[in-house]
Amino acid sequence: MKSAQFLEQIKLWLLDMDGTIYLGDSLIDGAENFINELVEKNKDFLLLTNNSSKSASAYIQKLHKLGLSFVQVKHVFTSGQATILYLKHHFPGKSAFLLGTPTLEKEFIEHAVTLSNDPEIVVIGFDTTLTYEKLYKVCDLVRSGLPYIATHPDYNCPTPTGFMPDIGAIIAFIKASTGREPDVIVGKPYLPMLQAIQEISGYELHEMVMVGDRLYTDIAMGKHGIRTVLTLSGETSQDDLLKSEFQPDLVVQSVLDLLV
Numbered sequence: 001m002k003s004a005q006f007l008e009q010i011k012l013w014l015l016d017m018d019g020t021i022y023l024g025d026s027l028i029d030g031a032e033n034f035i036n037e038l039v040e041k042n043k044d045f046l047l048l049t050n051n052s053s054k055s056a057s058a059y060i061q062k063l064h065k066l067g068l069s070f071v072q073v074k075h076v077f078t079s080g081q082a083t084i085l086y087l088k089h090h091f092p093g094k095s096a097f098l099l100g101t102p103t104l105e106k107e108f109i110e111h112a113v114t115l116s117n118d119p120e121i122v123v124i125g126f127d128t129t130l131t132y133e134k135l136y137k138v139c140d141l142v143r144s145g146l147p148y149i150a151t152h153p154d155y156n157c158p159t160p161t162g163f164m165p166d167i168g169a170i171i172a173f174i175k176a177s178t179g180r181e182p183d184v185i186v187g188k189p190y191l192p193m194l195q196a197i198q199e200i201s202g203y204e205l206h207e208m209v210m211v212g213d214r215l216y217t218d219i220a221m222g223k224h225g226i227r228t229v230l231t232l233s234g235e236t237s238q239d240d241l242l243k244s245e246f247q248p249d250l251v252v253q254s255v256l257d258l259l260v
Contacts, residue, residue, distance in 0.1 A: 004250050006227055007258070012203045013038060013045040014226075016212030017059070019234020020255065021047065024160035027066050028233050030256025037259060039070060046197065047071065048210075050152035050187040050217060052080035052125035052167070053101045079152040079187030080104050080125060082196035084111045086186050091121050091147065099138045099170070100125035100151075124174070124182070125151040126167045135173060143178040152187025154217065158235070188212075189220035211255065219246040231255060 015021060021031045038045050049059065056076040063071045080100075084107070087096065097119040098105055104125045108115060122141045127134065142148050155168030175181050186192040194205060209227040212218025213234025222228040223246075230236060230248035233255075241251065252258060 004258075006249065007209065007229075009207075010209045010227070011044060011207040012197075012201055012209075013043060014197065014208055014210045014221075015045055015047050015255075016210075016214065016218050016231075016234075017047050017049050018158050019213035020211060020218075020231050021063075021068075022066055023234065025066070027068075028254050028256075030254055030259060032067055034255040034259055035068060035071070044201065044203070045075060046077045046201070047075055048077055048188065048193075048197075048212075050079045050126075050154050051157060052078055052083070052104055052151035052187070053128050054078070055103050055107050056081065058103065077197065077200070079193065080107055082193050083123060083125070083149065083151045083186045084108060084113060085196045085199060086149070086184070086192050087113055087121070087123070094120040096121045096123045097138065097141050097146075098123050098125065099130075099134055100127050101129050119146065121147040121149065123149045123151070124167065124170060126154075126157065127170065130170070135170075139174055139177045142174055142180050148180060148183050150182040150185045152217075153185050153190070154187075188217040189223065191224055194221065194224050194226065209249075211258070215240060215244045215246045219244070219248045222246065222248065229258070 022028055056073050056078055059076045060073055095114040095116040098108055098115050105115060150167060150171055153168055154166040156163035157166040205225045209229060210218055210221045211229040213231045213236050215236055219228045219230055228248040229250045229252060232253050
């Protein structure tokens, strides 16, 4: 195991949720104590998720049910929120067609993003209310050449019984029909996610660490200059790690091992 000494200098902890803090409807052993310790030591933290089908408030409700009653909305950051910031900087005032859940639509509207069926840009999220009519519409818009943005890249979303198709499968459908992939993907492991985190937190990349269980999203964030910690409490095994191009700065069995 590599040295954990660098953790003493970390000012902002970026924590994946499913597979790192909880599995399904159960907290991972030591997760509550670990987050309590961050609070007691006045360490800033963000619970990150690429899942853009739910709002930060929905995650707070789940975390509170799991016993993390001290976690607040300011502690949760989603790829949907990061995408809203990206649009405000790169497409200010532009109308968007949004392929997303009613929850994501509400979040965009609350942040003054104009939604339209005759848009200037196309944004797709993890839409669990997907219909063929929506796919037909988004393919037509993408094929027309409009700027095309995706909230995150994940092919599957973990569930208590396995996996459900995520936005990556939607991206593949759109590419099969139109020949186009997104011009920009915002969520982990892409740079726009980190730029959004820098904006809302004020911290530099070298002051952050990403803790998570997925090599191709969480640990791949390291390519942008932040430190990474792999937890073996979720998706990734030691065998997976040996074959991966993405290597963490530290490997632990769970966040329990990060308690000092």
